[in-house]
Amino acid sequence: MTAVAPAPARRTLRNPRAMARWGVVLALVALILFGWARYDNFLSEYNILSFLRYNSMFALIALGMCFVIITGGIDLSVGGVAALGSVVAAYASGYGLAAGVAAGTGAGLLAGLINGLVVTRLKIAPFIATLAMMLAAYGTALLLAGNQSVSVSWDTAFITFGQNDFLGFPIPAWVMLAAFVIGWVVLEHRPIGRRILAVGGSEDASRLMGLSVETILTGVYMASGALAGLAGVILAAQFGAGQPTEGVGWELFAIASVVVGGTLLTGGVGSVAATFAGAMLLALLFNVLNFENGKGWISLSAYWQSVIRGAFLLLFVLIQARIATGEEDD
Amino acid sequence: MADTSVQVHRPAEAAPRRASMAEAVRRYGVLVALVLLILFNAAFTPNFLSWQTVNVNLTQVCAIVIVGVGMTLVIAAGGIDLSVGSLMAISGTLAPLIFMGKLFPVSPGLGLALAFTVPIVAAALLGLFNGWLVTRFRIQPIVATLVLFIAGRGIAQVMTNGNLQVFKEPTFQFIGLGRVLGVPVQVILMAIIVAVAGYALTRTVFGRQLLAVGGNPRAARLSGIASKSISRWVYAISGALAGLAGLIVVARNGAADANLVGLGMELDAIAAVAVGGTLLTGGRASVIGTLLGALVIQLVRYTLLANGVPDAAALVVKAGLIILAVWIQQRAKGSS
Numbered sequence: 001m002t003a004v005a006p007a008p009a010r011r012t013l014r015n016p017r018a019m020a021r022w023g024v025v026l027a028l029v030a031l032i033l034f035g036w037a038r039y040d041n042f043l044s045e046y047n048i049l050s051f052l053r054y055n056s057m058f059a060l061i062a063l064g065m066c067f068v069i070i071t072g073g074i075d076l077s078v079g080g081v082a083a084l085g086s087v088v089a090a091y092a093s094g095y096g097l098a099a100g101v102a103a104g105t106g107a108g109l110l111a112g113l114i115n116g117l118v119v120t121r122l123k124i125a126p127f128i129a130t131l132a133m134m135l136a137a138y139g140t141a142l143l144l145a146g147n148q149s150v151s152v153s154w155d156t157a158f159i160t161f162g163q164n165d166f167l168g169f170p171i172p173a174w175v176m177l178a179a180f181v182i183g184w185v186v187l188e189h190r191p192i193g194r195r196i197l198a199v200g201g202s203e204d205a206s207r208l209m210g211l212s213v214e215t216i217l218t219g220v221y222m223a224s225g226a227l228a229g230l231a232g233v234i235l236a237a238q239f240g241a242g243q244p245t246e247g248v249g250w251e252l253f254a255i256a257s258v259v260v261g262g263t264l265l266t267g268g269v270g271s272v273a274a275t276f277a278g279a280m281l282l283a284l285l286f287n288v289l290n291f292e293n294g295k296g297w298i299s300l301s302a303y304w305q306s307v308i309r310g311a312f313l314l315l316f317v318l319i320q321a322r323i324a325t326g327e328e329d330d
Numbered sequence: 331m332a333d334t335s336v337q338v339h340r341p342a343e344a345a346p347r348r349a350s351m352a353e354a355v356r357r358y359g360v361l362v363a364l365v366l367l368i369l370f371n372a373a374f375t376p377n378f379l380s381w382q383t384v385n386v387n388l389t390q391v392c393a394i395v396i397v398g399v400g401m402t403l404v405i406a407a408g409g410i411d412l413s414v415g416s417l418m419a420i421s422g423t424l425a426p427l428i429f430m431g432k433l434f435p436v437s438p439g440l441g442l443a444l445a446f447t448v449p450i451v452a453a454a455l456l457g458l459f460n461g462w463l464v465t466r467f468r469i470q471p472i473v474a475t476l477v478l479f480i481a482g483r484g485i486a487q488v489m490t491n492g493n494l495q496v497f498k499e500p501t502f503q504f505i506g507l508g509r510v511l512g513v514p515v516q517v518i519l520m521a522i523i524v525a526v527a528g529y530a531l532t533r534t535v536f537g538r539q540l541l542a543v544g545g546n547p548r549a550a551r552l553s554g555i556a557s558k559s560i561s562r563w564v565y566a567i568s569g570a571l572a573g574l575a576g577l578i579v580v581a582r583n584g585a586a587d588a589n590l591v592g593l594g595m596e597l598d599a600i601a602a603v604a605v606g607g608t609l610l611t612g613g614r615a616s617v618i619g620t621l622l623g624a625l626v627i628q629l630v631r632y633t634l635l636a637n638g639v640p641d642a643a644a645l646v647v648k649a650g651l652i653i654l655a656v657w658i659q660q661r662a663k664g665s666s
Binding site: 074 | 412469474646
C-alpha cells in the first residue's frame with residue numbers, strides 16, 4: 001500500500017478508486033442512453049418524475065449508509081427505522097405537516113442515537129447493534145400501529161409533501177437532492193468530513209490525533225437514523241399510510257448502492273456522488289426492465305429485477321476486486 | 331457442555347478472579363438462562379411440561395438451529411453468510427419442482443431421490459460460489475454473500491414465477507412431518523447435525539484449523555494451514571445446511587412459497603450464534619451454544635406469547651437479549 005515497493009507492471013491506472021467511481025457514472029449514463037434510444041417514453045416527464053419520487057426514499061437511506069460505511073461500520077436497522085418513522089409520522093401528521101416530518105425524522109434520529117451509543121459505549125459491533133435495532137424498530141412500529149397500517153387523512157399538507165411537485169419537480173426528489181448536496185458538502189468540503197474519513201481509515205490513529213471518535217461515530221449513526229426516518233416520512237406521505245411492515249431488505253439495497261458506488265466496506269474511503277449514482281443505477285435497472293416488458297419482445301416478471309440487481313452487484317464487486325488487487329503489494 | 335466452547339491461542343491460565351467470573355457468565359450464561367426460562371414456565375405457564383409443548387418449541391427452532399450450525403462455522407472462520415435465507419428459498423422451491431416433474435419428466439421413485447439430493451447439492455454449490463468470491467477475489471464476506479442474498483430469492487421466484495406450489499407427498503414430507511419413536515424427524519436431523527458439527531469443531535484437525543483461520547488468518551496461513559480451502563468448505567457446508575433447512579420448511583408446510591421460505595433466516599441464525607457465545611469476530615465458537623442460543627430466543631418468545639404479551643413486544647425483547655448476550659461476551663473477552 002505504501003509507496004516504498006516498486007509498482008507492479010499491471011498498475012497502469014493512476015487512481016484506480018476514482019476509475020471505479022467513474023465506472024458507475026458511465027454505467028448509469030450508458031443505461032439512460034440505452035433506455036432513451038430504445039423506449040419511446042423513457043425520458044418522458046412522467047417517467048422521470050415518478051421514478052425520482054419513488055426512489056428518493058431509497059437514495060436517502062443509501063446516503064446515510066454511505067456515511068456509516070465510510071466510518072467502517074454498517075447500519076442494518078434502516079429498513080425497520082423507516083417503517084417506524086412512517087408510523088410515527090402518520091400519527092403526528094394529524095397535527096400538521098411540520099409535526100409529521102419532525103416526528104418521523106425525530107424517531108429515526110433517536111433510533112440512530114441508540115445505535116451510536118450501543119456501538120461506542122457498549123463497544124458492540126455495528127453489525128449486531130443495528131441488527132438488534134432493526135428488530136426493536138419493527139417491534140415498536142408494530143406495537144404503535146397495532147399490527148396494521150396507520151392511514152393519513154387525504155387533502156392535508158402532509159399528503160402534498162409526498163405527492164405534489166414544487167417548481168415542476170416532485171417534493172421528495174427536492175428533499176433527496178438537498179440531502180445529497182448537504183452530504184456532499186459535509187463530506188468533501190468541511191473539516192468534519194475529513195474527520196469522518198479519518199475515523200474510518202484508522203480509529204486508533206484518529207484518537208491519537210485528538211479526534212473525538214465516539215462523538216463522530218454517534219453523529220454518523222444519528223444521521224443515518226434521521227435519513228431513514230425521513231425516508232419513512234416520505235413513504236407515509238406518498239402512499240397515505242404509515243406502514244409498520246414496509247422496509248424489509250432496504251438496508252441491503254442501500255449497502256448494494258454504496259458498494260456499486262465504489263465505497264469500500266472497510267471504511268476510510270467513500271463518495272457521496274458515486275453513492276447517488278449507485279442508487280440510481282440499481283433503481284433504473286428495474287425501470288428499464290419494466291419498459292422492456294412493455295415492448296413485448298421479452299416477458300420477464302418483476303422477479304427478474306432482483307436477479308439482475310444481484311448480477312450487477314457481482315459485476316461491480318468483481319471489477320473493484322480486480323482493481324484492488326492491482327493496488328496491493330503482495 | 332462448556333467443554334465444547336473452543337478457542338485457539340488464548341492465555342487461559344493465570345486469569346484473575348474477576349475475569350474467571352466474567353468467563354463463567356460467558357460460558358454458562360446461556361445455559362443458566364435456559365434453565366431459568368424452563369423453571370419459570372414450569373411454574374407459571376399452564377401445560378408447559380407436556381410432550382406437545384416440547385415438540386412445538388423444538389420444531390419451531392429446528393430450521394434456525396440447522397442454519398445456525400452452518401453460520402457458526404462460517405463465523406468461527408472469520409466470515410458471515412447473509413445468503414442462507416435465499417438458499418433455503420432456492421432449495422425449497424427446487425424440490426417440489428423436481429418430484430412433481432415440472433423441471434423434467436422423472437419416475438416417482440427417482441424424482442423423490444433427486445428431490446432430496448439435487449436441492450442440497452445446488453445450495454452447497456452456491457455456498458461454494460460464496461466461498462470462491464471470498465477467497466479468490468478477497469471480497470468481504472458481507473458483500474460477497476449479499477450478491478446471492480439479493481439474487482438467490484429472485485432465482486427461486488423466477489423458477490416458480492412467484493407462485494405458491496402446494497403438494498401432498500408423504501415420502502418427501504417425512505423429513506418435515508414424520509416421527510421416529512415419537513420424536514419428529516427434523517429434531518433428530520437437528521440433533522445429528524449439532525453433534526457432528528460439534529465433534530468436528532472440537533475434536534478434528536479441520537475444526538482446529540478452522541478456528542485458527544478465524545482467530546488469526548495470517549498466523550494460520552504462515553503455519554501452513556490451507557486457509558482458502560477451509561474457507562471455501564465452510565461456505566459450502568453453510569450452503570448445504572441452508573438447503574436442508576429449506577427442504578424441511580417446505581415439507582412441513584406442504585407448500586413452497588419462494589417469497590417466504592427462509593425470509594429473515596440470516597438474522598435469526600446470526601442472533602442464535604451471537605446469543606450462544608460464539609465470538610462474532612471469529613476464532614472462538616460453540617455449536618452447542620448456538621443450539622442453546624436458538625432455544626433461549628425461542629423460549630423467551632414462547633414465554634411472552636403464552637403470558638399474553640404481543641408478538642411485536644417480543645421482537646423488542648429479542649433485540650435487548652441479543653445486545654445483552656453480546657455485551658457479556660465482550661466483557662468476558664476484555665477482562666481476560
